[in-house]
Amino acid sequence: MREEIGDAEATQREAMERLKRVLREVRGEGDAAGLTPERRQAVKHLLSHASPTMIAQAEQELAGEGFTIEDLASACEVHLELFREAAERLRFDLPQGHPITQFELDHAAIFEALDRLRTAIGRSRSKASVASASGEIAEMERCVELLLAAENHNVRQENTLFPMLERYGIEQPPAIMWQEHTEMREVKKALEQALGERESIKRLVERVEPLAIRLAEEFALHSRKESQILYPAALELFSPEDWREIKDECDKLGYFASGLAQA
Ligand SMILES: [Fe+2]
Helix, strand or coil, rough: CCCHHHHHHHHHHHHHHCCCCCHHHHCCCCCHHHHHHHHHHHHHHHHHHCHHHHHHHHHHHHHCCCCCCHHHHHHHHHHHHHHHHHHHHHHCCCCCCCCCHHHHHHHHHHHHHHHHHHHHHHHCCCCCCCCCCCCHHHHHHHHHHHHHHCHHHHHHHHHHHHHHHHHHCCCHHHHHHHHHHHHHHHHHHHHHHHHHHHCCCHHHHHHHHHHHHHHHHHHHHHHHHHHHHHHHHHHHCCCCHHHHHHHHHHHHCCCCCCCCCCC
């Protein structure tokens, strides 16, 4: 038994070392956008087989080796692309206006805001001052505003989908999702606060970028769990009356405006 545990640990360690090796290579090749299609495929393959904990631990160890937040951002981009592809493969065949259809539309709007936030941060890195980055900062503010408004998506789930799943005896997954909502809300608030402190553009980017990456990673994992576990379970268990009840409650709670103004 002891030996088996030892074996499992060795395999885990090996998988993590492979992951770190690939992440080091991505760093060596510049950014994720500059990777060849084969290389990109290899990175995706490894990431798709790694658990979130393993990725987090690998990133932690690489940070100890002097990896900067920009280096990790490249890996984050490949990682997010992977989630998006997985989400696109998993489409539910549901009518417009169905609560699940709306939840999925919300996810797409949140992804867009997270993408635009990271793009604006990336562009402001080359700016010399807060004044010359005013356009980028305004874009960051718009994105964070939408992300805070998108709390409405979580409130809708917490008041309809989660309690209904609990009624059917599914308690643990909604509890975890709820906990993640709370954690992500804290990151959004930290982002809002960091955006308000503008003594220099360098400091602003240093504060905002790790938060934006963390939120994007957390949201990607979170939304994947919802799409792959929670929604299919709900679609299998709930009756048409249940869905009507959920829809009524969602309509009462309202919907956040998912469009981001163009700069
Ligand atoms: Fe959620």
